[in-house]
Amino acid sequence: MEVSTELILNALWETIYMVSVSLFFGGIIGIFLGVLLVVTREGHILENRLIYSIVNPIVNIFRSIPFIILLVAIIPFTRLIVGTSIGTTAAIVPLVLHIGPYFSRLVENSLLEVDEGIIEAAKAMGATPLQIIYRFLMPEAFSSLILSLTTATIGLIGATAMAGAIGGGGLGDVAITYGYQRFSSITILVTVVILVVLVQVIQEVGNRLERTARRM
Amino acid sequence: MIEFHQVSKVFESNGNKVEALKNINLTVEKGDIFGVIGFSGAGKSTLIRTVNLLEYPTSGKVIVEGKNLAKLSQYEIREAKKDIGMVFQHFNLLNSKTVFHNVAMPLLLSGYNKKAIENQVYETLRFVGLEEKAKNYPDQLSGGQKQRVGIARALTTNPSILLCDEATSALDPETTKSILNLLKRINEEYNITILMITHEMKVIKEICNRVAVMEDGQIIETGNVYNVFAHPKTDTTRNFVKSVIRDEVPKSVYQLFKEKDHFSRIFKIEFFGADSGQPIVSKTAKIYHVEINVLFGNITELQGIPLGNLIVELIGDNYEIRRAIEFIINKDIEVKEVFEDGSEHRVDIERVVGNDLHG
Numbered sequence: 254m255e256v257s258t259e260l261i262l263n264a265l266w267e268t269i270y271m272v273s274v275s276l277f278f279g280g281i282i283g284i285f286l287g288v289l290l291v292v293t294r295e296g297h298i299l300e301n302r303l304i305y306s307i308v309n310p311i312v313n314i315f316r317s318i319p320f321i322i323l324l325v326a327i328i329p330f331t332r333l334i335v336g337t338s339i340g341t342t343a344a345i346v347p348l349v350l351h352i353g354p355y356f357s358r359l360v361e362n363s364l365l366e367v368d369e370g371i372i373e374a375a376k377a378m379g380a381t382p383l384q385i386i387y388r389f390l391m392p393e394a395f396s397s398l399i400l401s402l403t404t405a406t407i408g409l410i411g412a413t414a415m416a417g418a419i420g421g422g423g424l425g426d427v428a429i430t431y432g433y434q435r436f437s438s439i440t441i442l443v444t445v446v447i448l449v450v451l452v453q454v455i456q457e458v459g460n461r462l463e464r465t466a467r468r469m
Numbered sequence: 470m471i472e473f474h475q476v477s478k479v480f481e482s483n484g485n486k487v488e489a490l491k492n493i494n495l496t497v498e499k500g501d502i503f504g505v506i507g508f509s510g511a512g513k514s515t516l517i518r519t520v521n522l523l524e525y526p527t528s529g530k531v532i533v534e535g536k537n538l539a540k541l542s543q544y545e546i547r548e549a550k551k552d553i554g555m556v557f558q559h560f561n562l563l564n565s566k567t568v569f570h571n572v573a574m575p576l577l578l579s580g581y582n583k584k585a586i587e588n589q590v591y592e593t594l595r596f597v598g599l600e601e602k603a604k605n606y607p608d609q610l611s612g613g614q615k616q617r618v619g620i621a622r623a624l625t626t627n628p629s630i631l632l633c634d635e636a637t638s639a640l641d642p643e644t645t646k647s648i649l650n651l652l653k654r655i656n657e658e659y660n661i662t663i664l665m666i667t668h669e670m671k672v673i674k675e676i677c678n679r680v681a682v683m684e685d686g687q688i689i690e691t692g693n694v695y696n697v698f699a700h701p702k703t704d705t706t707r708n709f710v711k712s713v714i715r716d717e718v719p720k721s722v723y724q725l726f727k728e729k730d731h732f733s734r735i736f737k738i739e740f741f742g743a744d745s746g747q748p749i750v751s752k753t754a755k756i757y758h759v760e761i762n763v764l765f766g767n768i769t770e771l772q773g774i775p776l777g778n779l780i781v782e783l784i785g786d787n788y789e790i791r792r793a794i795e796f797i798i799n800k801d802i803e804v805k806e807v808f809e810d811g812s813e814h815r816v817d818i819e820r821v822v823g824n825d826l827h828g
């Protein structure tokens with residue numbers, strides 16, 4: 254059976270849909286957890302051993318589960334959230350749980366790169382902890398956060414390839430079901446080329462945004 | 470006004486206790502430019518940080534403008550901090566924001582309206598001479614300009630106290646001078662009390678009126694800058710004085726002992742105080758039959774009072790030399806005779822006479 258252009262375009266759309274929606278929710282979770290991991294650590298503005306010792310291992314646990322396992326392991330939870338356990342939308346739930354903790358580590362790194370002197374200056378000015386986060390830490394880390402988000406996006410594209418396991422569709426699914434299982438080398442080639450172009454474009458956009466974000 | 474009452478600070482890490490401050494008692498009066506000098510690790514950084522509670526004292530109290538900040542609520546502490554500006558060694562500016570935004574930051578935190586912020590920021594930038602750099606970013610500025618931005622940021626909330634944490638230590642000597650002049654202007658025009666810590670004697674010498682010398686978490690000497698440095702009581706203080714006033718006798722002087730073929734004696738005349746304003750050398754040469762040859766001199770000014778020493782060779786017969794030295798000593802000036810073997814002896818009148826008898 255030949256692969257139609259329509260099928261490819263449809264799969265491309267599914268990939269973009271899964272990546273963007275899970276990036277949105279995963280991004281929010283990642284920033285929230287990342288900030289939490291930074292500000293509750295020892296000696297930081299909201300030092301809290303309890304919160305840190307809960308969040309830190311949870312993030313590690315999610316990061317250590319291979320995505321294909323996570324995908325099937327949380328099926329009941331997925332059904333609870335989106336009402337179904339198969340299809341593109343159902344794939345978004347595990348994707349969010351996969352990328353959120355991953356992104357939180359990247360956010361953590363970006364925020365830790367901010368010079369401690371900046372925080373000291375903020376404290377000396379009488380800034381509240383919230384003001385320190387959004388007026389000092391976030392703007393100073395912003396360009397680095399954009400690069401982190403770019404990395405997370407590309408990681409997500411890789412993860413969506415496995416979404417086929419629960420009928421999520423997408424380019425990766427096409428490559429496996431049509432290309433690999435039905436021995437269509439051309440399908441593999443086409444999907445891989447599209448993925449390569451997609452990643453190149455995203456990285457390029459990320460790099461450009463990072464450059465402009467250094468100054469706001 | 471800042472008062473430290475029996476302030477101690479102990480840092481604990483992995484069971485190790487480090488006493489950074491030991492029972493500090495100190496008062497910084499309103500309008501002072503108060504310098505705290507010490508080598509690194511002396512505890513001066515910790516000391517300045519207890520003023521705006523970047524460090525909480527382990528015991529004792531720090532009273533700032535009549536308030537013990539540590540006893541206030543978090544909200545009151547933040548409000549009180551707006552009355553205390555701070556300038557840092559490494560500037561600590563937001564690199565992602567313009568000069569304007571950096572200077573506006575303390576006002577943004579307090580929720581001022583846009584118009585009020587703009588007026589205040591431009592006025593402060595004008596004061597530090599950076600008005601035209603408002604739209605630049607910190608990485609487009611020189612070190613001195615960055616520190617001016619840091620100072621402007623500390624001034625926007627019209628504080629009554631300015632804390633300077635090694636504010637000039639990352640700057641070259643020329644820039645240091647201009648920043649110190651700016652701090653002096655701030656002190657004079659806005660009557661802001663300045664507490665600065667430094668390891669550089671020239672900073673103290675340039676602008677401070679009072680000083681405390683710190684060592685090993687303690688204040689070992691304190692007082693008026695002139696008194697502390699004219700009459701140092703400890704080796705640490707003496708070392709700092711030496712960094713601006715060379716105290717040792719240069720080698721060339723000893724060389725002279727070997728080469729000279731006439732009779733002369735070499736003295737070190739130490740000026741502490743107003744007496745050095747008198748043309749003591751020329752006066753002596755005029756009255757007594759001695760030739761005075763200045764070999765080496767090092768005079769500096771502390772708060773308008775000269776301080777330093779002259780190494781002079783007195784040529785003539787021993788009797789006249791003795792009378793000349795007697796004359797100088799009688800002016801309450803300390804004189805030490807320098808000997809070929811490298812020793813220095815304080816000369817008093819009996820000693821001069823004694824030498825005379827032997828000679």
